[in-house]
Amino acid sequence: MRKLGNGHSLTFWSSYEVHQQIQILKKMSFITNKAEDDKCLVNLIDILRWVYENTQQSTWDGLHHWSSQSLNFQRKISAFQRIDWNDNQQKFTDIIMKDLSNECCEPEIIELISLYGASKKLQTLFEIHHNLYEHAHHHRLSKEIKDAVLKRLTDYGGTKQRLSQLLDEEQQRELERELEEERQLERPPPVKPCEPILHEEINRLCDIRSNTMNLSKYPNVFRHLPYAFTDTTFFNDCQADRWQDNFWVSTEFQRVIATTGESLNPFLRPPRWIMVYRNQHLIFVSAFEANWLIGRLNALYRNGEFKTASMTTLRLLLPRVKRIQSIFVNTPTLTVPPLIELPADAISFFMPLDWLVQLFIFNGNLYFENVDEQTAYCQCLSLCPKLRTKVEEEAFQEGWIAVDGFVRCAEHHQFLNMNKVRFRCNVLKFVKQILENRNNSHAPVTSHVGSIILNSSKLI
Template identity: 60%
Template sequence: NTKQSTWDGLHHWAAQSISFQRKVRAFQEIQWENQQQSITSTMMKKLINECLEPEIIELKHMQGTAKVLEIIEKIYIARCQQCNHHSSTIIHNIVLRRLHEYGGTKQRLSQLLDEEQQRELEYELEEERQLAQPLSSKPCCPRLNTEIIQLCDINSQVMNLARLSNVFHPLPHAFTGIKFFKQCQPNSWPSNFWISTEFQRVTETKLISLDPFMRPPRWIIVYRNQHIIFITAFEANWLMVYLTSKSPVTTLRLLLPRVKRFQSIFVNTPTLTVPSLIGISNRIIPYFIANEWLVQLFVFNGTRYFDIVDEQTAYCQCLSLCPQPRTSIEKAAFGKGWIAVDEFVSDSNHRRCLSINQARFTLNPLTFVKQLIENRNNFQAPLLSHVGSIIRNSFKTYGTINE
């Protein structure tokens, strides 16, 4: 191993010396008259051209001569001949002498790449592909509907959001135009989860897939502590002004997906709501989103980690999953076929026997959840994440969070 490392190092040392020789020769070419001589722009341009590697190198120039086995001394000589720059004669002779003394007769491929790269190039198959270029898209111009501002009016009656279909839609409407829209099970989402029309309206271009344009869910309005409405950042920016001095029965909140352990998602942080839940009247009870609703928001925004074990339990309940490790009752149920291999419990009676009382999805949602997480994060949920382990490996891993 030591001999091989020394031999490889000698080869790379010789290759790097070519660059060093070029720089030394470039500085030697400068005609110095005295120490006070000023350097002109012409001299600097010439120095740069002589010192720097070209930004674009043809593959045949980078690899050197024909692909044949040669000793490293001859590889070095061939590379010097290929180089268009003048080299330092003194350093060149020293490198040649060192290669002659220690290079030996061992051969390698004449290209300047290492052996692993050579193997990849040697066996790489040329493949021609024709890819359709995506159509250009025009973003929608943001707008603010008056009904959005009316959400801030605490003195008026509670708005009937279902009747304002030009401004508010049930949450599954966010999947309109998305390839997995049919798998989202629209009737499985809570009736008090909404999106604004602007939240779903992203691009004006028609007849294209909206998968790349699915808006990240970041801002929500908790309206009268009854409804959760996803809005755009543009709408949230306006509502901050109207909600600052209002009663906290309607609050603007930031909801972040938890993409790493111990990360705050802000949605239930009292000091970060608008208006703040700190210092409110004793007659008003601060409203915090319960885990039962929170985990459904986790499904929607592509969260990958849990903060407490109750979130993990509620998440599995919501998706009607019974992953490992299982209790003795759950193991017996798995043996009877009540629990599928992918951990989904489809029968309502079996769910009741297994105390899965908060199930929202009656059909297997795993394919939908995987696709949604991949859309939100641009990659699959990692197996080491809490959610990734559940939906891909059928295993709860929250117990390792403190390790």
Template identity: 50%
Template sequence: NGLTKDRFVQACMRMTKLGKYHWLTFWSSHEVDQQIRTLKHVTSNKSQDETIHLIDIIRWVYENTQQATWDGLHHWSTQSLSYQQKVNAFQHVQWANSEQQFTFNLLQELATHCLEPEWIKKILASSSDEEQQRELQREVEQQVEEERQHQRPIPVSPQKPKLHDAVKQLCSVDSSMLDLESLTEVFRRIPFAFNGSTFSQDCQPSSWQKNIWISTEFQKVIKTLGESLDPFLRPPRWIVVYRNQHVIFVSAYEANWLINQLKTEFSMKKTDQSFTTTLRLLLPRIKHDQSILVNTPTLTIPPSIVSHGISPFIIPNEWLVKLLIFNGTLYFETVDEQEAYCQCLGVCPKPRTKIENDAFESGWILVDGFIPQEEHRLLLQKHGCRFTANPLRFIQKLIENRNASHAPRTSHVGSIIFDTTKILP
């Protein structure tokens, strides 16, 4: 829209390899097409057809060239005047005289003759405004920095911790196994941890494993008055593996009591007894090759030391990935962990097999890697998915909440969420 003769010629000169039986076609926007047709009707006295010919395009190009010449005339004349002023200023310099000295007065005179009066005024004005400009820049940078800072949560009162008798009974070796589902005042399934937060619906409460629990004290952090609990979600750090069948997240207050009690029970137990209830520390893996401690036998309470041929209980990957999702882990230790994680979320990231690529082309696999239909998951052997709806947005928000930062694209989980790609081979 405004193509001049010079640019038009340059474009045509690029077509030097056009030969016999080659055609050159001109394409334009609707606006340019209307300009060419209008100019054709204005300049032609005879009635002609509506077809645009080469002469019409050239006429439009020359019309633009003429307009561009008039538009640039003032600029060119100003440049010419400036050039003549510089030539006249340097005529006072005796170039042939080898003894010519460029004194301060001479250089100042040259500068005075070369600068236009309006530019002298602008330079003087800009020097006085320079400090104001710097001050304004500092204020803008300060405002941007303030916007980047997270808004601090409103003042709240902490919830007074409480130790329930049912939590104490977890340590008992000789008593019968507790029915956790009936003790709703003390134990709830893991989605209850999100009550009062924006995650309560996004977490798809019915999709979590039935043997992963929290204590109600784990969920109670502050005395709530109806405000969102997003900033007050308790970091999941302590778990109780109860009789090697259930995993229960507990608060630090409860864990502190359980440490002493489990140590006491362990010291009093018989040597031929196997201790199936342990307290373990669970860390999010936010760095490469970081230990999350949960399956380190010597660090469980009591220690899961091999004795009498009894191997320590290792939390299986099928359970472990739920814990990793819950605590905002970013990296995997093994390929099996990565595969179990993808199975749990119901995603099929790249690299894919030929069958998986065909499924993607058929629309079974979405762009973000999620497989929405259960029958398609079964055919693709993604049997471990527990989520009925796409959970990736929820996982992304949960990681941001747990780690106070976005998941890096270079991390194992970040690559799956954002780039639909598995990093571990």
């Protein structure tokens, strides 16, 4: 620190709550002191002002406990002075020791009349503890300590007042110690939402008479699925090149807030509506786009327009957060248009299992419907959790399988018959984070996915 300002610098970091407190103090100072240059920029003097204010407040808050401890200490000293400890002939009978214990200890049971019977009024700390000294049962209290304590209360307590209650030195102390604080989360400041946009290319998705669109030619409307994590902390861990190439998101799906400079982690849009385009591509769309698509697709269905082999449908995807729950995405009667009473040449498309497990990762799925889903999920993430076969257990002993169940080497994948691996690097950190974000809580270890990623153990 001896070269601070001469080649060395000092940077202060704080939490959001502390930053807000510093800003409030600065604004209050700006009102009283018009000479401040900038009321928004936090300077060193603002940080020192906050430290000073906190020190002053904590000192005042601690004066009551400090003076109460002084009085308790003097009471105990007074009780001990009643016994002549230098008298070798002194017999420490049970009565003497019990009286000493009663005078030193504080009552465990307090009657309500003693606690709330007397009226309360505003007094300074000096007045409160002066009255406590006057009503103390012990008369051999140290006058020097009493005067020193009351002087300190006068110097530091000032004229600030608090509610007091006389004749309650023990009760008052107990109430202060048991005072409960209700924590209130300080949310980030409000942000400005984006104005929804309906691109012409979204309209063209419903045009079943034209050729299939090349979605990669419209980057301002369609992006590959990892684009949904842009400007979040998930993007670096999601292994963007390992997801299905025909999984897309609309740029409107990713656009949520117009305020710049904010982390988009709290504003990730839940993946609920999927456009299955020509039974080839999956496109996540926003609720605004889905609302328009529902009306358009139903209108085409009523007019008998769906007469081709490749269909375009809109589907609802729900995360399975309960053991027995439908995710709807493959339910024929709940697609738009419904996959029932179709023409003879129309194909009812059901998403394959290797597609579904990637959707499970993306939308924070917690439970599986059957063993096949669980196996495909583990293989997709390159995991080999317990319970293991004899061959898998031998591989674990050889170090091929990590403690968290991850299998890194491609040769070991073949040996363990893991043929559906998509993520070659350990992606468990990303899976845990996305689960917390989607479900607003940690994955319970009793859930299928929670047991796999936390305990490296399968439940079904």
